[in-house]
Amino acid sequence: MNEPDADISERLYAAILAARREEADALLFEFLDREGTEATLRGVLEPVLARIGERWGRDRISLAVAYVAGKVAEDLIERILSRADGTPGLAQGRAAVLGNAEDDYHGLGRRMVAAFLRVAGWRVVDLGCDVLPEAFVDAALAEGASVVGVSAMMLTNAKNIAAVRREIDRRGLGSRIKLAVGGAVFVMRPELVAEVGGDGSAATAMEAPALFERLAREAGA
């Protein structure tokens, strides 16, 4: 990282920690106009998100700060997508399918995961809340996705993820489509990941891109 990148990273980090979203957006947009998409995403935002994610993983920052980080990431992606010169590589990366498990309506974690995946170059197909198992697998096949991410907050709904596992296996897609699971209940009960047939989980939304990367590799994507 060169000196200007380091300076803007520090300022961006401080703005996010203080929940100053407009200031964070302004810093990133100005840098984007000057240095372009790749430098902004990979050189500035990703390292800052990694730093925040590391602190979040150690319980050193609040959900609100992580939320602001997700919003800032979303704002930047929107800005990039709206640019007249287009954004090769941003929205054409590997596809990931996301959704909340059947009967689950807690979408905050899923939306944060979507934001961080997009920053990491994934094309996210977000199916929303209360998604049936067949819909996850249908979408993964239609979009060529190698990873399906299913979120649930409560234990009862997390158990519905097992039906997604069964649907993937029933169609013989276990080696091609990997199942990422997440949500508060998996942090409280890590053994639940295996119980519902998940191929992996991440403790925070910011750790999701690394998980999806690993699972995509395992799927041969």
Added chain:
Amino acid sequence: MTGLERVGAALQGRFADRRAATATLSLYGARLAGIALSRYYRDPEAYRLGQAAVVERFDPDIVFAPFALALEAEACGAGLAFFDKAPPNVRKPATLEGFLGGAAEPGAEEAGSFDAARFLDEPGPAYLLESIRLLARDNAGSRPVAAILTCPCDLPALVFGLDAWLETLLFDPPRAETLLAAAERRFLALAEACAEAGAMFAAMPVMFAQPKIIGEELVKAQIIPYISRVFARAPCPLVFHHGANPLGEILALFKELPGIAGFAMDERDDFRRARSVLGPGPLLLGGVNGPLVEGRGPERLRSMVAAVREATADDPRYVFATGAADLPYDTDPGHIDALLGAARA
């Protein structure tokens, strides 16, 4: 002694014949009584039957009113989903108009237009209140009834969704103030009606007063002053429930809150340390988190209860209770026997 006497003794700082012990078996009553949840969470008589089955099977020292916070959200305009093995949840968040009626704009004053009687007559509050009346009648003189209410700082999250409430709290202070004022009116109206219906106290899971959720600065600057003001006007004793996170590290933030009769702790909390932070006054409740009872065998549960009993042996103001959410529907009844049996031994 009865459960009522044991809890009364704990409140007065006296040891009883044994520890008061309870588990949050609001949902579980439906399983014991064989009642579909779509009826159980709408029909007070069905709820009464379920809790009568809980009392007969497990004899808890405290019986709980419906643990179905989403019913409050419904009365604020949200749409619900009902499930086969879980309490109802919010399926469709409310609109601002639906929540505030004609006072939807930031800064608008809803106070004049809020009709408490009409709010309490909505299906959710009416069901909660009638359930409490029936439970209080059935358990009169034997065990207290605890209402479970949404903390006013959490109500907008329940009504509009976590992210919408975070967005408002962080980026739209005038609207946050409007919504908190509206939540205050609903909380006080419902708490007063619960007390009149026979609830001895009201437990509130609290999320949006936790630094882990919104950061310490916002908690201290906005939420603590707000809930202090609301709790000071509460018509019945309140139990500050840990929500889903341990309270120990942050307990000092809440120890001066008015109206708090006790703190319901997470199983990861250290009860000795909590007592040293809080001083001798408030009750401490907790022991094992309810949702985790299902996945632990009787021996493990007994050993966890033994550890908590040891940590609280000298503390007359301790009540054994399950923490976090309701016990899951599929929990083996033998696990509950092991848990409560160990707590009473």
